Amino acid sequence: MATTNKPESETTVKDLLARVDKEDISFIRLWFTDILGQLKSFAVGKNELEGALTEGMGFDGSSITGFNRIEESDMIAMPDRDTFEVLPWRPSEKGVARMFCDVLVPGGEPYEGDPRYVMRRALARAQEMGFDHFYLGPELEYFYFRSDELNGGSPQVLDKGGYFDLTTLDAGSDLRRDTVLALEAMGIDVEYTHHEVGPSQHEIDMRFADGLRMADNAMTYRIVVKEIAMKYGVYATFMPKPLFGENGSGMHVHQSLFSGTSNAFFDADDEYHLSPVAKSFIAGQLRHAREISALFAQWVNSYKRLVLGYEAPVYIAWSPGNRSAAIRVPAKRGRSTRIELRTPDPTANPYLALACMLEAGLNGIKSGAKPPEPVNRNIYDLTEEESGELGITSLPHDLTHAIDALEADSVVREALGEHIFSEYVRLKRGEWAEYNEQVHRWELDQYMDRY
Numbered sequence: 001m002a003t004t005n006k007p008e009s010e011t012t013v014k015d016l017l018a019r020v021d022k023e024d025i026s027f028i029r030l031w032f033t034d035i036l037g038q039l040k041s042f043a044v045g046k047n048e049l050e051g052a053l054t055e056g057m058g059f060d061g062s063s064i065t066g067f068n069r070i071e072e073s074d075m076i077a078m079p080d081r082d083t084f085e086v087l088p089w090r091p092s093e094k095g096v097a098r099m100f101c102d103v104l105v106p107g108g109e110p111y112e113g114d115p116r117y118v119m120r121r122a123l124a125r126a127q128e129m130g131f132d133h134f135y136l137g138p139e140l141e142y143f144y145f146r147s148d149e150l151n152g153g154s155p156q157v158l159d160k161g162g163y164f165d166l167t168t169l170d171a172g173s174d175l176r177r178d179t180v181l182a183l184e185a186m187g188i189d190v191e192y193t194h195h196e197v198g199p200s201q202h203e204i205d206m207r208f209a210d211g212l213r214m215a216d217n218a219m220t221y222r223i224v225v226k227e228i229a230m231k232y233g234v235y236a237t238f239m240p241k242p243l244f245g246e247n248g249s250g251m252h253v254h255q256s257l258f259s260g261t262s263n264a265f266f267d268a269d270d271e272y273h274l275s276p277v278a279k280s281f282i283a284g285q286l287r288h289a290r291e292i293s294a295l296f297a298q299w300v301n302s303y304k305r306l307v308l309g310y311e312a313p314v315y316i317a318w319s320p321g322n323r324s325a326a327i328r329v330p331a332k333r334g335r336s337t338r339i340e341l342r343t344p345d346p347t348a349n350p351y352l353a354l355a356c357m358l359e360a361g362l363n364g365i366k367s368g369a370k371p372p373e374p375v376n377r378n379i380y381d382l383t384e385e386e387s388g389e390l391g392i393t394s395l396p397h398d399l400t401h402a403i404d405a406l407e408a409d410s411v412v413r414e415a416l417g418e419h420i421f422s423e424y425v426r427l428k429r430g431e432w433a434e435y436n437e438q439v440h441r442w443e444l445d446q447y448m449d450r451y
Contacts, residue, residue, distance in 0.1 A: 017049065024093060027046070027096045028043065029098040031219070032100065033116070034115075035115055035423055036349060039222075041098075055076075066424065066427060074106050076104040076106065076108075080102060116215070118415065122211075126358060129362060129365065137206065138354075143237050144175065145200065145242075146234060161200075196249075198243065206218075222238060241304040251345055253354070255361070256337060256338040265278035273337065279371050282339055284367070286326070288356075288360035292406070293343065293406075294403050295348060296344030296345065297344065298347065313342040317374075322374075322378070327340065355416075360412075406424075
C-alpha cells in the first residue's frame, strides 16, 4: 500500500535555484513541526540549497518534542520543493524564503513521528478509497493584545469591537489588511476577514485547498499573524480562551471529498442534498468526536473554551445550518457541498487533527455508518432529559477525559501510528499532572481569606 501520498514535485531543482538567484534570496528556512504542532526551523544559505534539495539536511531529532531518543536521534529534513515561498516580512534585499520539509530517517524512509507523514498517510488511504481530494477550509480565530507581558493582570485588548464591526471600535483593521497581503504574497488565497465576537478578536478565512497544502497553510497562517502583529508592536495569540467571560477562539473546519472533479458529498435527489458518502462521513466524525477531541482541542485551556454560554459547540450532533451542533452543513450545494466541524481550536497541530478528522470520516464510509437524525433546535436550550431523548452526548469536559477517550480508540491509534500515539498520550498526561499541581489565582481569591 502506498503510504506517503507524495507525488513527484512539480518544481525542479534547477527551476528553484534559478528562482533563488532571480529573487535575491540568501537564506532558506526549512520548516517542520513537533508532534504538538510547534513550528521548528533551521536555515541554510543559498550555496547549500542544492545539496539540501537532493540529499536533505541532517539534524538532531532528540531535541524535538516527541521525536526519537538520543540514541536514535539522526534525522533528515527533506525540503518539499513545491512549498518554496519568500517571507514578505523579511528584507527584500538578500531575502529569506521557506520550505516545508518531510522528516526522514537515515536511508530515506519516512519518519513515523513526523506529523506531515501522518497527513500524507491519511490522504493516501482516501485515494485508495477513490477520493482524489480532501478539500479543507479552516477558519482560525485569534486575539490581539497590547503585550504578552501580563504583570499579574489580565491581557490588555486593543479594542472593544464586536462581530463584523467596521468602526473605530475595530483597532485591528490595518493589522488584518497587512496580514492578508502577507498571506497572499506567500501564495495563500484569502476569502474574507472580519472582527470576531470577542473584544480584540479577529478572523481571516483562507480559501479552501487540498489536504496537505492546507495543513501547511494553517501553519503558515499562524506565524504570519504573529509576525505582522509584532511589526505593529502588539501581540497575537491563538490561545483558545485567553479572556474570562468572553468567547474563545475556534477553528471551524469546512471539509469535502472529491472523486476527480465530482463532489462526493452532493446528491441532488436527497432530502438534504447529501450523498450516502457525506452522511457516513458525518456519522464517522460524530462517532469518534470524543476520541479525537484530544487532537483538535489539545491543551488544558482548550476545554475552558468548550463550555456552555459562549457559542462553543460542545454537543455531538449534526444539523443543516444549526450552529449549536458540532457538525453543521452550510447551505451551499452542488460543487460547494461540504460539512463544517465546529469543535476544533486554532492551537491544534493541523497535520494530526486534520488527518484524524479524515480518518474518522473514512472509517464511517468504510463501515457504512448512518448518522442520527439532524437536530434543528437550539441545543443550548434543551434540557438534559430532552438531549438524552435525542441521543445527544457532549465532548469531554477536560483534557484528562479527552486523553482517556483517545487511548481507547483504535482508529485514532492507527491513524497516528504507534510512535506518535504513545508519545502524544505521554505528553498530555504530563501536562494535566503539571496543571493539577499548580495553585491558581482563582483558588487564592476564593479560599485564602476564608480559612
